[in-house]
Amino acid sequence: EVQLVESGGGLVQPGGSLRLSCAASGFTFSTYWMSWVRQAPGKGLEWVASIEQGGTEKYYADSVEGQFTISRDNAKSSLYLQMNSLRAEDTAVYYCARDVSGWYGRFDYWGQGTLVTVSS
Amino acid sequence: QSALTQPPSVSGSPGQSVTISCTGTSSDVGRYNRVSWYQQPPGTAPKLMIYEVSNRPSGVPDRFSGSKSGNTASLTISGLQAEDEADYYCNSYTSTRDVVFGGGTKLTVL
Numbered sequence: 001e002v003q004l005v006e007s008g009g010g011l012v013q014p015g016g017s018l019r020l021s022c023a024a025s026g027f028t029f030s031t032y033w034m035s036w037v038r039q040a041p042g043k044g045l046e047w048v049a050s051i052e053q054g055g056t057e058k059y060y061a062d063s064v065e066g067q068f069t070i071s072r073d074n075a076k077s078s079l080y081l082q083m084n085s086l087r088a089e090d091t092a093v094y095y096c097a098r099d100v101s102g103w104y105g106r107f108d109y110w111g112q113g114t115l116v117t118v119s120s
Numbered sequence: 121q122s123a124l125t126q127p128p129s130v131s132g133s134p135g136q137s138v139t140i141s142c143t144g145t146s147s148d149v150g151r152y153n154r155v156s157w158y159q160q161p162p163g164t165a166p167k168l169m170i171y172e173v174s175n176r177p178s179g180v181p182d183r184f185s186g187s188k189s190g191n192t193a194s195l196t197i198s199g200l201q202a203e204d205e206a207d208y209y210c211n212s213y214t215s216t217r218d219v220v221f222g223g224g225t226k227l228t229v230l
Binding site for chain 1: 221
């Protein structure tokens with residue numbers, strides 16, 4: 001059974017940093033593109049970042065370019081999102097998602113999400 | 121990376137059909153058959169319902185169907201059931217190698 005379990009969310013002050021993790025199981029992690037998608041409270045889904053199987057090719061939404069860094073550790077079947085200089089508008093549930101289509105945005109499995117709250 | 125345009129809400133009675141539109145541009149929906157649809161009941165993670173415009177993943181009822189014309193994709197749900205009440209989102213691959221989501225549509229089953 002495919003499982004994606006996010007962790008690392010919490011309350012952080014504006015300007016602070018946070019590192020999210022996503023532990024994958026039930027599939028060969030190293031053969032899939034992986035992504036982060038976020039959802040602000042009461043709002044819609046927003047794609048954040050994606051990374052290819054080997055970890056070299058990465059793509060970011062304009063809203064987080066230069067602020068967030070996506071990475072992965074295939075030996076640990078884990079995906080990460082390093083978030084720096086956090087702002088109130090980064091408050092959201094962050095989902096880890098598997099892209100079964102390569103890099104075309106077909107997210108077939110999602111984690112349960114981890115809530116990041118940026119507030120003083 | 122402008123969001124795709126969806127109606128904020130649609131509604132229908134049990135047994136009826138509803139269609140949710142998703143309008144993009146010639147750089148995303150109109151250019152690629154890489155449109156997916158997701159269902160998100162309150163408090164849960166999204167679930168893939170349609171991929172590549174009109175394909176259903178295993179386990180998704182055939183009451184759900186997708187299509188595309190020009191820059192607009194559509195999700196049709198026939199034979200509405202109470203369990204279909206949820207938020208629905210489309211997304212598309214884009215020419216700048218991004219993925220863009222629609223703003224979401226709340227489906228109410230009357």
